[in-house]
Amino acid sequence: PDPLITSEQAVQWCDRNFGIGADGVIFALPGLEGTDYSMRIFNADGSEPEMCGNGIRCLAKFLADLQGVTGSTEYRIHTLAGVITPKLEGNGKVRVNMGMPQLLASQIPTTLVQGDQKVIDVPLEVGGKSWQVTCVSMGNPHCITYVEDVSAIPLELIGPQFEHHSVFPKRTNTEFIQVVRPDYIKMRVWERGAGATLACGTGACASVVAGVLTGKCDRTCTVELPGGCLEIEWSEVDQRIYMTGPAQRVFTGTME
Template sequence: MEIEFTKYHGLGNDFILIDNRADTQPIITSEQAVQLCDRHFGIGADGVIFALPGEEAGDYTMRIFNSDGSEPEMCGNGIRCFAQFIADLEGADAKSEYRIHTLAGVIIPKIEGEGKVKVDMGMPQLLAAQIPTTLADAEQKAIAVPLQVAGQSWEVTCVSMGNPHCITFVEDVAAIPLEAIGPQFEHHPAFPQRTNTEFIQVVRPDYLKMRVWERGAGVTLACGTGACAAVVAGVLTGKSDRKATVELPGGCLEIEWAQQDQRVYMTGPAERVFRGKVSQL
């Protein structure tokens, strides 16, 4: 079977995009996606994204397999790449805005030009049952609560952007042994569906530095939903403005948790790297 693909990245968070519009299910398995994501024996990526026909009032449907074969509900950098992929497929008459159905609901990205995409990420979910986490009662919020990881007590705030996030504020993100403790956060029993984990250094209330351990992908250069969750957590704990730049290892995202409608807006780049075909799966 020969499959055409296009490689995109958002701040170094890279994806293999497949035009899957002729079928309602991904045309490759999660095991095959793992092979394609292998950086030594495959194409190399943090995940494989499929552009499927629209459903539930969406123009298109986005499905994702992480590099470990798991399927997340949403991906912030991924949906920017998805929007640019669709615009490239549609050509010169491409729409500037799309309604994309995801497992986290309908997300609306807008092509801004100059390689930037702005995404209406919707409202954050804050109740423990929504995340989900056992760090608070089901109908309560987990804000600045203690969590024991690697023999240390961390103060964490939990936010869902359609997928679970555990955010902790630290003095120096560069000093965090991410590869060692990231998996311990991800698989902590307090998170029954595992969790993404963001370590945040507040440079200024309007400027945050972030490193991330992504559920199902490990260390990545950027995480769009994580950057959104970080600003929400910053506002909830009084550490961040509602509008802030989030600096990740791969570059910066502009995040706003709007006061008026309580929705989170993310703006950042989506860049095509190359196109190709793979014939052995």
């Protein structure tokens, strides 16, 4: 199913000065392969990502409001990253089964190491500096690096250099992580196609996976982002990642 507007129109909608203002536009479309709905997204620059963790929570809330559902409910959503299952809980939060992380370089994709190898704590030169990075795919690519103080990172300067680095053929999301405790990390993110954003659900998931792989954080961890906190669990039982966070309606309107 195709979105009702073009990627060029989505760029106009996302403009914070002349449009509605957003990091992206999400479309609820008919379900595919036995799912309840399909989700498509256009980023603020018109590109189409495979998935958006925060976006799918918002979509679940949107669908529940549309149907008048007030209690707990679950949806199976078809995305370009596979079937994702968000569940609205009675407390206003949405818990999402984000699936299993992909760790091989060919899956991310990146040419930092051989395709059948994992990218864990590998040096990468960006902006004249060597960074230790770990790469994870949550259906979309993520490059995670650890810093002393996330507030000191010149995100608008260094973010695009990571995103467009030649070792990432499909570009990458980049997460800068400050470990406060093994169960609590701070994160700032430069999103592929959207730039500096207040939160990134898939990035929070990828960052906890990277933290576990490098021995820096626990499998259950709070991720503090500029837009609020997400609870992330990388289950030892089924190896899937579960993300829990709020979703609320801000406003409704009509575009003519």
